[in-house]
Amino acid sequence: MSSGRSSTSTRTSSVTRPMPSVHNTPNVTTLGRAIQAGSMNIGPTNTTVRSRPISGIRQASVDRSHISTRNIPTTTLSSSQRRISNDSTRSRLSNQNQFAAATDQRSTISDYSERRTSNASNSSTLASNSNDDASSSNAKVSSIDRQNSHSPSPIDSKLKSGGLTGLQNLGNTCFMNSVLQCLSNTKPLLLFCLQENLADCLNTSSTSVMRGILMREYANLIRKMWTSSENHSVASPSAFKNTVGRFAPRFLGYAQQDSQEFLRYLLQGLNEDVSRVQRKPSPMKIDEKAEERMKEKDRAKFSWERCLLFDNSRIVDIFAGQLKSTLECSHCQYQSITFDMFWDLSIPLPRSKSSSSVQECIQLFMSKEELDGDEKPMCAKCKQKRRCTKKFSIQKCPQILVLHLKRFSQARGRTKLNTYVDFPVNNLKLNDLMDVMSESYEGPAPTYNLFGISNHSGTAYSGHYIAQCKHPFTNQWHEFNDSSVHSLNEKQQIISSNAYVLFYERNN
Structure with a gap:
């Protein structure tokens, strides 16, 4: 049993980090084997965790009674900062498109090999043409999906x-x-x-x-x-739960x-x-x-x-x-x-x-x-x-x-x-x-x-x-x-x- 409690939204300053892109495409065959075998755990890490109380939470739920009413000033970004933001956006789009092509599986096992080869080619193309727009990338993914939509995959069957x-x-x-x-x-x-x-x-x-x-x-x-x-x-x-408690x-x-x-x-x-x-x-x-x-x-x-x-x-x-x-x-x-x-x-x-x-x-x-x-x-x-x-x-x-x-x-x-x-x-x-x-x-x-x-x-x-x-x-x-x-x-x-x-x- 657990009771409800009133929610209070708190807005604090954000901690910032750079934005590396993730270009790796999931290995579909290995993923399928892992799902079928039930061995999907991510390996442990030796990183030491800093445990501290959380006094507030950034970008939390928006409650109209807690939105700031002050006039927020303009921020002028330097050219290097704009490059960070633009690079991160391209990285995110690239990662999403590659991931969608690898996880939305509707092909047979025999098709997986062909699809992985196609994905590797697409990934190389995207890496060498980082300024291509998102619509071009999405068109490539859609084309792959249409070609391989004729039969369900073992992964789909397992997830269903x-x-x-x-x-x-x-x-x-x-x-x-x-x-x-x-x-x-x-x-x-x-x-x-x-x-x-x-x-x-x-x-x-x-x-x-x-x-x-x-x-x-x-x-x-x-x-x-x-x-x-x-x-x-x-x-x-x-x-x-124990891990959440540490955060x-x-x-x-x-x-x-x-x-x-x-x-x-x-x-x-x-x-x-x-x-x-x-x-x-x-x-x-x-x-x-x-x-x-x-x-x-x-x-x-x-x-x-x-x-x-x-x-x-x-x-x-x-x-x-x-x-x-x-x-x-x-x-x-x-x-x-x-x-x-x-x-x-x-x-x-x-x-x-x-x-x-x-x-x-x-x-x-x-x-x-x-x-x-x-x-x-x-x-x-x-x-x-x-x-x-x-x-x-x-x-x-x-x-x-x-x-x-x-x-x-x-x-x-x-x-x-x-x-x-x-x-x-x-x-x-x-x-x-x-x-x-x-x-x-x-x-x-x-x-x-x-x-x-x-x-x-x-x-x-x-x-x-x-x-x-x-x-x-x-x-x-x-x-x-x-x-x-x-x-x-x-x-x-x-x-x-x-x-x-x-x-x-x-x-x-």
Whole structure:
């Protein structure tokens, strides 16, 4: 049993690291043998871990009550810093394309040899032509996929029967188990953990608290969950939990915890462990006036490049989006616009209604909020505190959209809202919502399909977590209640007032 706890988002400065590219293509044959044999553990490391308390977490969930209202100044990057950012972007695109070609296997065993030869050729071409655009690389990958899509592979067959592994409750660890099951069914993260050369992606520099050990232990657990030869087997997350506790000491014991808070810490730790940034960039020169003269879409891109100098990893590729914050002075109408990277959104529930929809909650999060009284921010133009309005909109959509329903409140004592929130299982459309997408957002707004839910039942002081997840290879829904796993067949079994954290995957 584990109760929910109110979440507080803390934003601190980032530790930075350089961004080496990862060019190794997974050895498909060896990967297939390893999956079939169930021997997928990543070897141990001799690296010493620095264990320290975590006072805050960078790029955590975005809660509108904790977004900075100050006018963030412009950063002018040096040419060398821009090269670091651009090289990292090309490296990330190259790595993603090579990995997709190797892991999205639909060919027979005899085709694997041909495919590996083709991949090696493509990898060499990409290395010698690092300035080729991403569309050309994607076209090569798509061509390979079309050529080899005529029959399923042994790896596909193994994965279709995998992932239905329960997790032991070690004592109030249902909060952790529910998050692990949702992440286990997050397809891009799963495939990243299953690639053979994952060890080459680990950040063992001093800029990672765990020096790659947290990702190593997480991947070992995920591989056990997906390579078990027994149907509905049970795995122990004990070793993983101990490792998480070394990164975030609050999870060392067996106290009741909040699943969304655990998710934030885990993603931060995994992000550090596979970060492409391994040393601090040079000091930045701030030029606020120059940034104000830039077009909004250019400011957004510039801000994103700035973020990648500090946080750049496969975890960022999968979970990170960008939020636009507009602060308008009610006295002089001056607008201060800033951009923030986010990994999940904490969206409020209507307080006076017994039922709502996730679209209404998103709309409420994005709506204008008046800042007055003690909340008055400093107007950059008036040079004094003024009554202002604050509004959010989405500038960049993530591949995986995580929505945290704010059911727990500290107001008038710790309480839980049992509001029934309806949410679409398929085709969550953000562009159907008014003023949710930024005016400078480029391209069609994506739609999202639900694939995971962390549910909380009970009160704010005592409760229990379970997960409901859609299998990434069979599309069958299952419920994971610690060590128990069973199928779900009805939509009514998925949508309930217990939904707490929703996981959506972008489908376009």
